[in-house]
Amino acid sequence: EPEVTQTPSHQVTQMGQEVILRCVPISNHLYFYWYRQILGQKVEFLVSFYNNEISEKSEIFDDQFSVERPDGSNFTLKIRSTKLEDSAMYFCASSRIAGLWLTDTQYFGPGTRLTVL
Amino acid sequence: KQEVTQIPAALSVPEGENLVLNCSFTDSAIYNLQWFRQDPGKGLTSLLLIQSSQREQTSGRLNASLDKSSGRSTLYIAASQPGDSATYLCAVTPRGGSEKLVFGKGTKLTVNP
Numbered sequence: 001e002p003e004v005t006q007t008p009s010h011q012v013t014q015m016g017q018e019v020i021l022r023c024v025p026i027s028n029h030l031y032f033y034w035y036r037q038i039l040g041q042k043v044e045f046l047v048s049f050y051n052n053e054i055s056e057k058s059e060i061f062d063d064q065f066s067v068e069r070p071d072g073s074n075f076t077l078k079i080r081s082t083k084l085e086d087s088a089m090y091f092c093a094s095s096r097i098a099g100l101w102l103t104d105t106q107y108f109g110p111g112t113r114l115t116v117l
Numbered sequence: 118k119q120e121v122t123q124i125p126a127a128l129s130v131p132e133g134e135n136l137v138l139n140c141s142f143t144d145s146a147i148y149n150l151q152w153f154r155q156d157p158g159k160g161l162t163s164l165l166l167i168q169s170s171q172r173e174q175t176s177g178r179l180n181a182s183l184d185k186s187s188g189r190s191t192l193y194i195a196a197s198q199p200g201d202s203a204t205y206l207c208a209v210t211p212r213g214g215s216e217k218l219v220f221g222k223g224t225k226l227t228v229n230p
């Protein structure tokens with residue numbers, strides 16, 4: 001069964017460093033998302049991406065964050081200058097259909113645990 | 118702003134018991150509601166998706182209902198098993214052109230053998 005994959009599973013970085021989290025969505029999906037979950041807290045939406053552009057972003061997704069689909073399979077989240085409070089589990093998700101009139105199941109990857117020291 | 122609440126935060130039951138997990142949301146303008154399962158340190162596994170026009174969905178021992186007007190959903194688990202132990206998350210997709218999911222904090226379920 002197709003699944004969303006993410007690499008690495010765990011990333012440790014120093015404060016101020018740049019990190020890139022990678023995701024391979026399910027191949028026939030068109031909508032891509034990043035969420036994060038700080039330990040003990042709710043899963044929070046960061047950004048959604050469709051047709052090679054951001055369709056929505058949350059207040060968390062400031063200028064330090066960027067997303068890219070560099071080729072036909074990968075979807076990346078870049079954090080330019082990490083802060084201690086960026087430590088969290090980051091989840092990538094994808095879906096076939098989303099929008100005004102019909103929405104579909106979002107399938108989540110296993111996550112990347114980011115630790116900022 | 119849409120808020121999702123799940124009660125109880127934790128639940129411990131003996132194996133074989135039928136149980137109900139509750140989810141409430143503040144704004145009834147939603148496209149759909151999803152129930153997920155999250156195992157410790159792992160990703161989210163989608164269990165059921167209920168479109169806003171639907172009242173319930175069933176998958177095996179799981180049944181989810183949706184009462185949009187009252188802002189409530191329940192997840193019913195029949196004949197619980199130790200393997201059902203996990204955190205169950207409820208999430209809604211708000212209307213308004215957004216695809217994002219708004220999550221509750223989850224109910225941590227422990228099924229004791």
